[in-house]
Amino acid sequence: MLASLRLILFPLLALALSFPAEAATQKKKSTSTATKASAGTTVRRATAAKPTPAATPAIDVNGVPITRAGSVLVIDPQSGRILHEKNADQLRPAASTQKLLTALVIVEAGGLDEELVVQPSDTWAEPTKLGFRAGESYTRRELLEVLLVHSMNDAAVALARDNAGNVELFAAKMNQRAAMLGMTSSRFVNPNGLPAPGQYSTARDLARLAQAAYYNRTIRNIVMKQTVTFRYASGRVATFQNTNRVLGRNPYCNGMKTGYTDAAGKCLIASGTNGGRDVIAVLLGDTISSIWRDAANLLAWGLSA
Numbered sequence: 675m676l677a678s679l680r681l682i683l684f685p686l687l688a689l690a691l692s693f694p695a696e697a698a699t700q701k702k703k704s705t706s707t708a709t710k711a712s713a714g715t716t717v718r719r720a721t722a723a724k725p726t727p728a729a730t731p732a733i734d735v736n737g738v739p740i741t742r743a744g745s746v747l748v749i750d751p752q753s754g755r756i757l758h759e760k761n762a763d764q765l766r767p768a769a770s771t772q773k774l775l776t777a778l779v780i781v782e783a784g785g786l787d788e789e790l791v792v793q794p795s796d797t798w799a800e801p802t803k804l805g806f807r808a809g810e811s812y813t814r815r816e817l818l819e820v821l822l823v824h825s826m827n828d829a830a831v832a833l834a835r836d837n838a839g840n841v842e843l844f845a846a847k848m849n850q851r852a853a854m855l856g857m858t859s860s861r862f863v864n865p866n867g868l869p870a871p872g873q874y875s876t877a878r879d880l881a882r883l884a885q886a887a888y889y890n891r892t893i894r895n896i897v898m899k900q901t902v903t904f905r906y907a908s909g910r911v912a913t914f915q916n917t918n919r920v921l922g923r924n925p926y927c928n929g930m931k932t933g934y935t936d937a938a939g940k941c942l943i944a945s946g947t948n949g950g951r952d953v954i955a956v957l958l959g960d961t962i963s964s965i966w967r968d969a970a971n972l973l974a975w976g977l978s979a
Contacts, residue, residue, distance in 0.1 A: 731971040739971035744939070744959030747877040748976045751885045751945070751954050757979050758972070759877070763859060766958045768875040769867045769933030769941045770825045774887045775848050776865040777822055780833050781892045782851075786815040790836040799827035799866060806832075810907035822893065823902040824914035825932060830866035841865060855882045869937050877956045884930060884943045884954045897929035897945075919966045920944050926973055930954070940965040946973035953977050 731739040738758050746760040780786075794808040804826045806812070814836070817829040834844035841864055848862040857879035863870040887893045896902075900922060903913045916922065917932040926946040933941035939959040946953050953976030955969055 731967070737975070739968070739975050741957065741968035741972065742961050742964045743957040743968055745877040745957075746972070747881045747956045748972050749881045749885070749954050749956075750976075751888050751952050754885065756881075757953070757976050762878040762881075763876050765859060765874045765876060767867070767869065767873065767935060767938035768860075768880060768958065769935045769938035770827075771880055771931050771933040771941050771943050771956075771958075772848075772862060772867045772875065772883075773821055773825065773830060773865070773933075774880075774893070774931050774943065775852060775862065775883055776830055776834065776844075777818060777893050777896075778883070778887055778890065779844070779847050779851050780814060780818060780837060781890060783837055786818065786892070787813050789813050790817070790832060792832055793835060795840075796832035796835060797828055799831045799868070802826055803828040804904070804906075806906065812907070816904065818892075819896050819899070819902045820904050820914060822896045822931065823899055823916050825917050827866040827868060830864075834865035852879070852883070855879075855886055857882050867933055867935070867938075869935055877958050880943060880956045880958070881954060884945070884956065887930060888945055888952070888954060894929065897931065918942070918944070920969050920973070923966075924970050924973065926977060927970070934962075942966075942969050944969040944973055946977055948977045951977055 734740055743760070745762060745764050745766055746758065747756065747762040748758040749756050789811045792806050792808050792810045792812070797806065797808060802825055804820060806828065814833060817833050820826045821829040821833065831841060834841050838844035838847055844865055845863050848865065852860050852862065857875070860875035860879045861872055863873040900916050901913050903911060905911050918929070920927045920942070921929065924946070926948050927944060928947055929945040930943045940962055941958045941960070942965055944955045953973055955972040955976060957965060957969055957972070960968055
């Protein structure tokens with residue numbers, strides 16, 4: 675009976691959440707209200723959704739959307755209940771999704787409104803970078819915002835070096851925090867997810883990380899942003915778009931972090947909320963043409979499961 679009910683409800687919700695991967699028009703976000711999910715944590719919940727006509731996704735025998743991602747895990751972050759998994763323990767590069775761990779370490783260290791001075795070594799990260807210069811000063815919060823919204827690799831290096839002295843020592847902090855979260859199948863070498871020997875994670879471990887980040891108020895408020903405006907020391911102002919296209923097109927989506935390298939493929943940790951329910955979907959090793967649709971379909975399914 676439950677399986678039949680889910681098969682009825684999911685296609686209806688999928689109409690509101692799935693969309694063509696090539697669509698360029700962004701959907702207006704619905705009015706949100708703030709509720710408390712845990713002590714000191716503000717969670718914004720969508721109160722309404724405007725249905726978007728779209729083809730119902732292909733589903734497997736259990737009614738779960740079929741995706742092209744190599745590894746998948748869908749979880750209810752409130753209870754920790756796993757709703758769906760596929761190759762969730764397969765070791766894979768996490769690409770920039772691991773910047774959520776970088777952000778968690780930085781935020782928990784505090785002092786976000788204090789300034790750091792850019793060092794020459796901070797400017798060497800490629801390819802997505804702010805392009806700041808040695809000697810310039812920025813607050814940690816400013817760099818954290820562009821790190822999470824537009825995935826700036828040099829911002830990650832500057833924050834890591836400022837926090838621990840160098841990237842290697844910061845990676846040790848990342849691994850220590852990951853162990854505390856129960857991420858037993860992960861090892862991190864740098865703060866930005868750029869390819870490095872011996873660096874890997876799993877969909878299951880990243881879901882544990884995403885749970886912690888989801889209920890961190892500072893991180894949560896940043897990953898929800900459609901854009902972030904950055905003022906360079908020279909006075910130049912630039913506005914950066916969130917790299918998470920599901921966030922811009924889906925009224926249920928409220929974060930979290932994208933990732934891509936040739937080795938990792940398209941990666942995405944996507945979160946969504948509706949009617950008091952929350953869901954997080956981790957997708958690793960997907961394709962450029964299907965990642966956004968796959969993530970939206972999994973959010974739809976998870977919120978109706």
